[in-house]
Amino acid sequence: MTRQGRASRVGAWTVICFLLLPITVVLPISLTDQDFLSLPVDHLSLQYYRKLFASAEWLSSIWQSLVIALGAAIIAVVAGALCAIGCWRRGSRASEAIRLLMLVPLIVPTIVYVLGLYRLWVRLDLLDTYTGIIIAHAVTAIPYVVIIVSTSLAGFDARLEQAARNLGASLRQTLWMVLLPNMMPALVSSAIFAFIHSWDETVIVLFIGGRAIFTLPRRMWQGINDNLDPTMAAVASVLIGVTIVLLAADLVLQRRRGR
Amino acid sequence: MGGGGRASFLLLVAPALLLTLAFYFVPLAQVLWISVTEPNPGLENYALLATSASIGRMLLTTARICVATTMVTLLLGYCVAFALTRATPSLRRVMMIGVLLPLWVSVLVRSFAWMTLLRREGLINDALLASGLIQQPLALIWNELGVVIGMVHIMLPYAILPMAVQMRQIDPALTAAARGMGASGFGAFYRVFLPLSLPGLLGAGVLVFIFSLGFYVTPVLLGGGRTLMIAEYISIQIVEVLRWGTGTMLATTLILAIFALLAMLSRAIDLRGLFGAK
Numbered sequence: 001m002t003r004q005g006r007a008s009r010v011g012a013w014t015v016i017c018f019l020l021l022p023i024t025v026v027l028p029i030s031l032t033d034q035d036f037l038s039l040p041v042d043h044l045s046l047q048y049y050r051k052l053f054a055s056a057e058w059l060s061s062i063w064q065s066l067v068i069a070l071g072a073a074i075i076a077v078v079a080g081a082l083c084a085i086g087c088w089r090r091g092s093r094a095s096e097a098i099r100l101l102m103l104v105p106l107i108v109p110t111i112v113y114v115l116g117l118y119r120l121w122v123r124l125d126l127l128d129t130y131t132g133i134i135i136a137h138a139v140t141a142i143p144y145v146v147i148i149v150s151t152s153l154a155g156f157d158a159r160l161e162q163a164a165r166n167l168g169a170s171l172r173q174t175l176w177m178v179l180l181p182n183m184m185p186a187l188v189s190s191a192i193f194a195f196i197h198s199w200d201e202t203v204i205v206l207f208i209g210g211r212a213i214f215t216l217p218r219r220m221w222q223g224i225n226d227n228l229d230p231t232m233a234a235v236a237s238v239l240i241g242v243t244i245v246l247l248a249a250d251l252v253l254q255r256r257r258g259r
Numbered sequence: 260m261g262g263g264g265r266a267s268f269l270l271l272v273a274p275a276l277l278l279t280l281a282f283y284f285v286p287l288a289q290v291l292w293i294s295v296t297e298p299n300p301g302l303e304n305y306a307l308l309a310t311s312a313s314i315g316r317m318l319l320t321t322a323r324i325c326v327a328t329t330m331v332t333l334l335l336g337y338c339v340a341f342a343l344t345r346a347t348p349s350l351r352r353v354m355m356i357g358v359l360l361p362l363w364v365s366v367l368v369r370s371f372a373w374m375t376l377l378r379r380e381g382l383i384n385d386a387l388l389a390s391g392l393i394q395q396p397l398a399l400i401w402n403e404l405g406v407v408i409g410m411v412h413i414m415l416p417y418a419i420l421p422m423a424v425q426m427r428q429i430d431p432a433l434t435a436a437a438r439g440m441g442a443s444g445f446g447a448f449y450r451v452f453l454p455l456s457l458p459g460l461l462g463a464g465v466l467v468f469i470f471s472l473g474f475y476v477t478p479v480l481l482g483g484g485r486t487l488m489i490a491e492y493i494s495i496q497i498v499e500v501l502r503w504g505t506g507t508m509l510a511t512t513l514i515l516a517i518f519a520l521l522a523m524l525s526r527a528i529d530l531r532g533l534f535g536a537k
Contacts, residue, residue, distance in 0.1 A: 012342030015335045016357035019415060022372030023364050025382065029375055037375050039382065079275040086271030098272055105283055107517060109473020111490040112510040115497060116286025119293070139282045142275050171267050200365030203475050207494075217367050224371055224480060233375065236368045243363045 023240060030233035037230055048234040058219060058235070065216040068130065069198035072137035076194040079138070080145025081187060085179060087146075088153040089161070099150065102143040110203040113140070118207050128210030136208065137198035144197065145190040152186035185253050192246050199242070294507040304508035314492075314509070321488045324403055324478070325471040328410040332467050333460060335411065336418035340459075343419070344426045362416040370480040373409050374400065377481075401483030409477040414470060418463040425459025458528050465524040469517050489513055 032038055033045040052058050083102075087095030105113070117136055118127070126132030156179075164178045165171075180187075202217040209218050216239070223232050294304055307314055339358065343351055361369065376382050377400035384396040399405055429452065437447035475490040482488070487495075489509060496506035 008338055008341045008345075011335075011338035012354065015339050015415065016354060018335075019357055019361045019412065022369050022376060022412065023361060025376060026368070026372050036380075038380075038385075075278075079278055082271045083275035086268050089271075090268040092268075094268070095272070098276065101279070101284075102275075104287075105279070107469070107521065108287065108514055109475070109490060109517075111473060111475050111493055112290060112514055113283065113287055115293075115493070115503075115507055115510055116288070116290040117282075118497075119289055120282070120286045135278075135282055139278050142279060146275065171270075196363065200367065202365070202367045207497075217365065220367060220371070224374070228374065232371060236371055239368050240364055243365075244360075247360070247363050 026233045026236040026240065029230060030237040032230050032233070034230070037228055037233060048230045051231050052234045052238070055231075057214075058216075058231075061214050061216045061219040064214060065199055068133055068137060068213075068215060069195045071130070071134040072141055072198040073191050073194040075134065075138035076141035076145050077187060077191045080142040080190065080194075081149045081183065083142070084146045084149035084153060085175070088150065088156075089158075099146065102146045105140055105143050110140075114204050114207045117204065121208055127208055128212045130213070132208055133205060133213050133215070136204050137201055138194075140201075140204070141194035141197045144193050148190040148193060149183065149186050152183060156182055185256070188253055189250055192250050196243060196246060200239070290507045291511050293503055294511045297504040297507070304504045305512075307505060307508065308512065314505075317487050317489060317492045320403070320486060321472065324406055324410070324486070324488060325468055327403075327407050328414060328471045329464055329468045331407065331411045332414045332418045333464050336415050336422055336463065337456075337460065339415075339419045340422035340426055343423045344429075358416050358419050361412065366413055366476050367480075369412060370409055370477050373405070373412070373481060377405055377408065400481055401485060403482070403486050405481040405483075406478045406486050406488070409481040410471055410474060413474075413477060414467045417470060418467050421466065422456070422459040422463045425462070426456050429455045462524065462528045465520055469520055472517060473513060 028039050029037055030048055031044040031046070032040045032048070033043050034041055083098065087098055121127045121132050124132075126135070160182075161174055161178055164174045169177065200217060201215075202221060205213065205215050205218045206221060209215065216235070220232065220235055223229070223235075295302060297304075308318075339354070343354055343358075346354060374381070378384070379396045379398075381399070383399065384393075387393045388396065399408070433455070434447045434452050437451045438444070442450065473490055474488065475494065478486060478488040479491050482491070490513075493506045493509050493513075496502045496509070
């Protein structure tokens, strides 16, 4: 390797350490024995995890986030996957237009969307409701589902589906018995993605949540602005832990598909 | 492809299309509508872009932070993308985990983590003070530096992935040939590889810049109210001073700027590849 090669490798690993630093640092802080945000001094302590899981407020936020993320993921995956299948089978200009349309929510900043959403929810009386937040999270997750499922369908032999249709299978039978089994890994991936999208979503819930809807990110936002106590680090560690578990599950599934 | 009737096509795309139209595009259109109708019909809100000093200052801050974020992200990201293309497959897998893992951790959690690291009594200042390198804690946060650090961290994977994909398409034989004909290692990189990797660099740069423009969580938490970028400014208009006209005007300006940049970029490279739609 040349000197440049070595230099770029050292640079690259430094950048990767920079990328991993904030993610790894919250775990030791969450185990601190001090009463402010710091590394443990004398010993490791689980006091802030006890505090977290004994708090009715935090527990209700965790529960709310779970329900909302599940609801949003189910809607997004069903609608998004059907849409991707439709576009894939048709392959016409109309489906091209739909795919382009689906890119818009990925590009437009959430702050812009949430202004219009707020007004609409006022009119439909959906502010601070489960329905309101689930719809908002589902709609913003649909584009990801469409992209993930479309990508997997692009590698799928269309003749299989045509053969099923020619042999007399109805549309529903084709979907259930031919497409669905082949799409399973992509569906699971997109469900995990949609779940995490909702589970982590902050800007929308800050605007359209009120007394009733207090998801985990909103509670954490409040905590960061009120008092930076180490319970936040425990929450952050739990959130990172959930993400890593889901990501690992997805990786295992992808690898199985690869075989 | 090409199979499937029109009716079944409509049936399949209907749920997603209707949901997206009713609950995404209708509210989005309303933002544009409010910007030209409240408080009075006309373009008076847009005149503020030229006349309001505080909006002018905010736009400058936004541009400055986004440019800084983009430059630093590209520089650091290029390094990683380059190393990724040269790494052995097993090493590449390890590096990819390092690149992808942060992408999955929420922006809120990451901003919080930066707060614990960068604040006055944070881990970095503590370590530097203890080692005797500094006598006074450094102001690493609640200023533009803190915002840029947090934003670079979020944007890096978005820059690394498209750049690495593009670099892998560059034939390694080309740099080898340059070396064979007497170019130095740096010469071969600078005269052959770098020009060939420019499209990826440009695409990643515009992508990072566009995404940086609309950031809300990171600037609010790491800027500490002193570094006002456009998204926070919009939210203040809506939540605190209740000026919907100004807020939606800025929101509209923001998306117009984003789509104008995308249109310019799409002349240079294929966008759908960048967004993974292809």
